Amino acid sequence: MRALLLVPVLLALPVCAHAEPAQEARSATAACLSAIIDNAPVEDIDGDDVTIRRGKDPVSCTVRVTAGEPVLIRDAVMVALKRRAEIFSPAKTRWEPGRWASRETFCNLPGRRAVAAFLSTSKPGLQPVATVTVFETKERDQRCDRDAGVQTVAAAEAPPPPTALAAEEKTAPEPTLLPIAPKAEKPKKGLRERLGLGKKD
DSSP states (O other): OGGGGGSOGGGGSOOOGGGHHHHHHHHHHHHHHHHHHSOOOOOOEEOSSEEEEEEETTEEEEEEEOSSOHHHHHHHHHHHHHTSTTOOEEOSSOEEOTTSSEEEEEEOOTTSOEEEEEEEEOOTTEESSEEEEEEEESSOOGGGTSOOOOEETTSSSOSSSHHHHHHHHHHOOOOEEOOOOOOOOOOOOOHHHHTTOOSOO
């Protein structure tokens, strides 16, 4: 029953087949947010296009997306973030994207628990399409609230907090160019079903 609470009701709306990776990315991000913020019982999950990996040191939850359009996946992740009461907003400090199209940190309001999400979106044709890591730290990173200049991930100092990048890169290495091949037709068991949502209407 608690699994049903992990995903907003909006996911029950019908969508086109080509939008399913974005919908599953939104579901998985919502589940990770619930796991870190609400201590929801979310474990590692493998879907056809989206996976969830839990981290212990630090405690984190990472979504990895391997299908769909990067811009649509980012929009789906943003929907999940904006629906939380923690009110996530972009960190003041920006990050050099490197081989990614963008790398962004979103922090909740100051004065509350220090929760953040680190989102990497790939350039078209690269894998993974996107990753997002949700994590909580004891203290709020100052770069959430002040512009420290463009930061480089490869430098000694990683995105706030430093442990978050290590957690993400264990499951999300730098994107690599992969040939695009048609998928074999097979019955899919989507991430929504694995989260206990059942089939779409």
